[in-house]
Amino acid sequence: xxxxxxxxxxxxxxxxxxxxxxxxxxxxxxxxxxxxxxxxxxxxxxxxxxxxxxxxxxxxxxxxxxxxxxxxxxxxxxxxxxxxxxxxxxxxxxxxxxxxxxxxxxxxxxxxxxxxxxxxxxxxxxxxxxxxxxxxxxxxxxxxxxxxxxxxxxxxxxxxxxxxxxxxxxxxxxxxxxxxxxxxxxxxxxxxxxxxxxxxxxxxxxxxxxxxxxxxxxxxxxxxxxxxxxxxxxxxxxxxxxxxxxxxxxxxxxxxxxxxxxxxxxxxxxxxxxxxxxxxxxxxxxxxxxxxxxxxxxxxxxxxxxxxxxxxxxxxxxxxxxxxxxxxxxxxxxxxxxxxxxxxxxxxxxxx
Amino acid sequence: xxxxxxxxxxxxxxxxxxxxxxxxxxxxxxxxxxxxxxxxxxxxxxxxxxxxxxxxxxxxxxxxxxxxxxxxxxxxxxxxxxxxxxxxxxxxxxxxxxxxxxxxxxxxxxxxxxxxxxxxxxxxxxxxxxxxxxxxxxxxxxxxxxxxxxxxxxxxxxxxxxxxxxxxxxxxxxxxxxxxxxxxxxxxxxxxxxxxxxxxxxxxxxxxxxxxxxxxxxxxxxxxxxxxxxxxxxxxxxxxxxxxxxxxxxxxxxxxxxxxxxxxxxxxxxxxxxxxxxxxxxxxxxxxxxxxxxxxxxxxxxxxxxxxxxxxxxxxxxxxxxxxxxxxxxxxxxxxxxxxxxxxxxxxxxxx
DNA sequence: ATTAGCACTCAACATCAGTAAGTGCTAAAA
DNA sequence: TTTTAGCACTTACTGATGTTGAGTGCTAAT
Numbered sequence: 001x002x003x004x005x006x007x008x009x010x011x012x013x014x015x016x017x018x019x020x021x022x023x024x025x026x027x028x029x030x031x032x033x034x035x036x037x038x039x040x041x042x043x044x045x046x047x048x049x050x051x052x053x054x055x056x057x058x059x060x061x062x063x064x065x066x067x068x069x070x071x072x073x074x075x076x077x078x079x080x081x082x083x084x085x086x087x088x089x090x091x092x093x094x095x096x097x098x099x100x101x102x103x104x105x106x107x108x109x110x111x112x113x114x115x116x117x118x119x120x121x122x123x124x125x126x127x128x129x130x131x132x133x134x135x136x137x138x139x140x141x142x143x144x145x146x147x148x149x150x151x152x153x154x155x156x157x158x159x160x161x162x163x164x165x166x167x168x169x170x171x172x173x174x175x176x177x178x179x180x181x182x183x184x185x186x187x188x189x190x191x192x193x194x195x196x197x198x199x200x201x202x203x204x205x206x207x208x209x210x211x212x213x214x215x216x217x218x219x220x221x222x223x224x225x226x227x228x229x230x231x232x233x234x235x236x237x238x239x240x241x242x243x244x245x246x247x248x249x250x251x252x253x254x255x256x257x258x259x260x261x262x263x264x265x266x267x268x269x270x271x272x273x274x275x276x277x278x279x280x281x282x283x284x285x286x287x288x289x290x291x292x293x294x295x296x297x298x299x300x301x302x303x304x305x306x307x308x309x310x311x312x313x314x315x316x317x318x319x320x321x322x323x324x325x326x327x328x329x330x331x332x333x334x335x336x337x338x339x340x341x342x343x344x345x346x347x348x349x350x351x352x
Numbered sequence: 353x354x355x356x357x358x359x360x361x362x363x364x365x366x367x368x369x370x371x372x373x374x375x376x377x378x379x380x381x382x383x384x385x386x387x388x389x390x391x392x393x394x395x396x397x398x399x400x401x402x403x404x405x406x407x408x409x410x411x412x413x414x415x416x417x418x419x420x421x422x423x424x425x426x427x428x429x430x431x432x433x434x435x436x437x438x439x440x441x442x443x444x445x446x447x448x449x450x451x452x453x454x455x456x457x458x459x460x461x462x463x464x465x466x467x468x469x470x471x472x473x474x475x476x477x478x479x480x481x482x483x484x485x486x487x488x489x490x491x492x493x494x495x496x497x498x499x500x501x502x503x504x505x506x507x508x509x510x511x512x513x514x515x516x517x518x519x520x521x522x523x524x525x526x527x528x529x530x531x532x533x534x535x536x537x538x539x540x541x542x543x544x545x546x547x548x549x550x551x552x553x554x555x556x557x558x559x560x561x562x563x564x565x566x567x568x569x570x571x572x573x574x575x576x577x578x579x580x581x582x583x584x585x586x587x588x589x590x591x592x593x594x595x596x597x598x599x600x601x602x603x604x605x606x607x608x609x610x611x612x613x614x615x616x617x618x619x620x621x622x623x624x625x626x627x628x629x630x631x632x633x634x635x636x637x638x639x640x641x642x643x644x645x646x647x648x649x650x651x652x653x654x655x656x657x658x659x660x661x662x663x664x665x666x667x668x669x670x671x672x673x674x675x676x677x678x679x680x681x682x683x684x685x686x687x688x689x690x691x692x693x694x695x696x697x698x699x700x701x702x703x704x
Numbered sequence: 705a706t707t708a709g710c711a712c713t714c715a716a717c718a719t720c721a722g723t724a725a726g727t728g729c730t731a732a733a734a
Numbered sequence: 735t736t737t738t739a740g741c742a743c744t745t746a747c748t749g750a751t752g753t754t755g756a757g758t759g760c761t762a763a764t
């Protein structure tokens with residue numbers, strides 16, 4: 001159990017290290033603590049903090065640096081989110097006041113705003129994913145053995161894809177497939193349709209078409225395009241600033257990670273939904289070393305879920321260095337999730 | 353005018369510098385020249401080359417490094433493209449043998465292949481741009497004041513976009529607009545339609561609709577999406593390897609440049625079509641210092657046009673360091689443009 | 705429990721040869 | 735006239751050595 005002053009010392013070490021990036025010494029702390037104590041006292045406190053594993057030395061006579069555990073302790077016990085300052089608030093509201101045509105634009109813009117305000121990397125995910133249902137499906141012959149497949153979802157997303165049809169396929173067959181899908185599948189959640197493709201669709205289509213392989217491929221292909229997680233990432237290049245990578249190959253791997261939907265889903269914890277690391281504000285912080293992936297070692301992921309009412313939940317997240325102004329960033333995220341949730345609800349209410 | 357041996361010395365300096373990245377000394381050259389001369393002789397030749405501005409010293413007693421002008425001379429007079437080695441050829445053909453559904457995939461894959469073979473950054477541009485014509489236009493009401501606009505081009509590209517319609521717009525008006533566009537504009541080149549939007553479309557639509565602003569916006573928006581240059585870039589992160597940037601901000605600017613369609617168009621010279629820098633193989637090389645942009649200083653852009661017959665011309669390009677194995681890369685580009693042109697012609701012939 | 709004082713540690717920086725790679729120049733050889 | 739051997743000279747790089755300053759841990763006094 002830490003004393004009050006030890007906590008303060010830890011907090012100050014984290015604050016200073018954040019600002020300067022340099023190890024912090026006892027004299028520096030002495031200057032900024034609210035009470036008047038000597039540097040020797042602080043040295044003693046630091047020794048305690050060090051044996052508790054919360055801070056580290058870079059070499060035997062250096063100042064102290066927060067350790068992974070130190071950050072964890074800070075996040076869990078010491079952190080108080082700051083209010084978003086009015087300039088930032090203004091910027092957010094100004095941008096959100098624009099007119100958005102596509103539902104996605106709102107979410108994409110969010111990533112942009114977040115990355116610009118923080119100078120880190122922002123990742124956002126729209127609310128549609130889970131709750132999205134199939135609204136319509138069309139096949140339009142384009143001539144010359146090509147056909148345009150068009151899939152519309154309840155969230156207003158439209159996916160189109162052109163296919164080359166085998167010689168054996170006739171116009172009537174196209175009609176039949178279209179009819180079957182619109183009769184049987186419209187209104188069902190996309191995810192469910194995906195799962196039951198083989199068991200449901202094959203028998204239905206086989207009634208009209210002898211070898212339904214082509215159509216199965218087609219439907220599968222366009223469905224997976226529609227149901228793929230649509231991450232919006234902004235500020236990718238900021239990684240160059242905050243990930244102090246000496247190895248170019250690691251940097252490349254990191255970018256690969258960010259660019260791969262699967263790893264991103266994994267990063268955001270889209271698979272398991274335990275709330276570890278969440279604090280009272282519904283904003284969760286995961287430190288890099290808590291991820292299985294070595295690459296994220298000195299990074300930190302701040303993640304918040306926003307609730308767009310009946311339209312489902314979405315995610316906003318920020319990837320940055322372990323050493324960042326958490327109070328500010330968490331304050332920002334907390335405000336932003338509400339703001340975005342409201343805007344999305346507005347959007348769908350007005351024209352959803 | 354350079355002597356035969358001076359040319360050889362220049363060539364060898366470039367070759368060595370390429371392989372090692374280190375300044376090249378007279379003794380090194382001595383070992384690799386076909387004729388037997390002493391290092392002193394080569395030093396004399398080097399002095400000539402230096403006063404001609406073709407090579408440089410990094411400090412007063414260092415070996416020599418090719419200068420910008422040296423590279424230019426090499427490219428214009430000394431370079432002989434190498435045949436593509438059979439492994440690479442195999443890889444190209446294997447990948448091209450896959451089935452492609454969208455016309456674009458072929459061009460996108462090309463960028464991927466090129467970047468993987470060279471370890472540089474590849475940029476490709478499909479052939480459709482100039483010759484693309486409007487094939488069809490549809491407006492489908494989606495309910496709840498939304499409308500889906502669908503635009504199909506002769507190259508098989510389909511662009512869809514949803515819009516929120518003002519309260520005042522009626523279904524008949526949608527019908528009318530659709531009819532006008534399909535009657536009047538189908539078959540015309542997209543570029544031309546874009547240019548004449550205001551002069552042609554406004555009077556046509558005004559006959560049916562009092563304030564055509566909304567529709568003009570709509571048509572304009574979807575047209576520009578359809579006619580935007582579709583660059584495919586692959587190997588972006590390789591820049592980290594070959595652009596030996598010490599300044600992170602410069603690196604960021606460079607990435608911004610690559611990510612901005614306008615600058616990219618500019619880089620590839622899509623505006624002016626003079627053939628400067630082109631050699632007999634139809635592959636042109638522009639060295640970084642020849643671009644107005646400071647950022648590209650130590651880079652080089654290898655660019656080739658491929659001719660997909662009646663389907664128009666496209667571009668493949670590689671961005672890399674000034675110091676690269678030009679013979680190989682140019683050989684590759686020369687082969688690749690033919691290969692890609694053939695594949696694209698095949699694609700459109702089979703189902704275009 | 706806190707503090708002053710002091711010995712100690714270590715990175716960072718500067719200084720100072722010594723070495724190796726490479727040059728330019730001169731005078732002799734081809 | 736061109737090429738070559740020889741040599742003095744330049745410079746980056748390397749490693750050893752010393753100095754400084756920020757910081758620590760420990761002890762003994764408050």
